[in-house]
Amino acid sequence: MYALMDIKLAHEPVVKETLELESLDLESLLVQFLSELLYLMEDKRLAYDNLSVQVNGLVINAQLEGRPISLQNKEIKAVTFHNLKIENINGNYEVTIVFDV
């Protein structure tokens, strides 16, 4: 998501954030998580390049480390459910997701 927006980060200061989110299925949980990152990006002008994420059932706990955004070339308006697909392929997850630009 950050790469699509062509985001560059300042060197400092390093900012830490923790998130705990719960939703009714994995797809909603993913949309909620990415929407939260989008909100933090737009409101606080922060993006996170060091993420530790634990998914337990339908709960995400995340520890985020990031820095202020120094450059952003594109805007994403929203994270959508359009064509959203999460597939477990041989123990790895492959996701198809569409962002509203």
Next chain:
Amino acid sequence: MINLQVFKKISDYEWEIPKTYRKDMQVSVRIFATRKLLEASLDDLSLEQAINASTLPGLAGPVVVMPDMHQGYGFPIGGVAATRLPDGVISPGAIGYDINCGVRLLASNIQLEEAEPYLDDLVTRLDQNCPSGVGTKGGWKLSDRELDQVCLLGARWALKQGCATEADLRRTEESGCLAGADPNRVSGRAKERGRSQLGTLGAGNHFLEIDFVSQVFDPGAAQAMGLAEGRLTLQIHCGSRGFGHQICTDYVQDFQSAVRRYGIHLPDRELVCAPLNSPEGEAYLGAMRSAANYAFANRQLLAHQARKAFEEVLAGKVKDPHLYQVYDIAHNMGKVETHTIGGEQVKVCVHRKGATRAFGPGTLGLPPEYMETGQPVLVPGSMGTSSWVLVGTQASMERSYGSSCHGAGRVMSRSKAKREVRGDQLRAKLEAEGIHVRAGSLPGLAEEAPEAYKDVDQVVETVCGAGIARKVAQLVPVAVVKG
């Protein structure tokens, strides 16, 4: 798989997919298109999405699709759906993420020839006065209380700040304020995003454009609007910014569980909905109206800032540098209206996503100056091409829930447009055609290349051929500001 055999031809400009086409359809789908536009629509999912939309509970009549249709998220852009009160549903996806994205048109007494030597300075000043681009914040930093007032008052809030006239509000859909807004239904996140974005244009396909009136088709209606051949006009296209996007995001998420609670089964998760008279439905209505009012205030402030640009550059150089409001319309909105459906007067929630209200002459809610003409319908073309001013008709009230098209309709994705068009070459081409361009981003400019859109003239010919709108004037661009 949809093919041309599925459609029943009503006229050269109107087609139907009967509700027997698929067993979960509650109503038919009515499409306004020429055969050529209909064939082109099979290239994306817009008609499949219209069929999916026809499964929404409580639909009062057909789902309508306009000729500028293209694939959206769940619900097609160019789509109109009317659900019956009290317990038909409301669907945030059928209104769109950019709640009350819309267009404002202002007219002037400025002849193109008298302004021509100053157009470059004028477009520079417009670009300075109307912040645009990714991540831009505006000059208004609102407190919680002020933001709540914007949600409740809409464009009237701008009037209180000295940034509007009564004529501006009178010549705005719903007088620039939807009743029933409830800022308590808006999340903290949405308020944080909206707090500093008022008075900004945004990016993407939002723009300011200076045009001149190239041709008048209905002199009486043009006179009522203040439009005359050769005179400059200004279009402002933008919406509710991050405030509206977050509200839609919040409620699409919230309604994922609402559909389970109400036992609603839908073919697409972006169509999630709740009954209008449910707590969830009422909450979304209150929040959506707040976003709509934010957008009305936003376009009003941008108009005020644009007027200042015209006055700063043109005062003393042209006889009258002022800009006068023609009309302001929404093209992503949910409105409670009364329409005649099946011979009965029915109160419905009309969802318009990439479609414009187009009330015919004599319809309640129009300002006195447009009672005889019908409501102005503003149809911006793609960059560098004509735009159109139409009016709504009685036929639109009968065939399309008082609705018409909203623009040209995208045919090429943004990424494909960026691969096929170079922003610097496009800018040079526009400037060679005499169009002054200010763009925050060359890739962003390429995404909006005219070849990425349908031919707006064909779209307009269709709605006029179908009788749901009537031509008033054609506008040709001379300058554009894009984020």
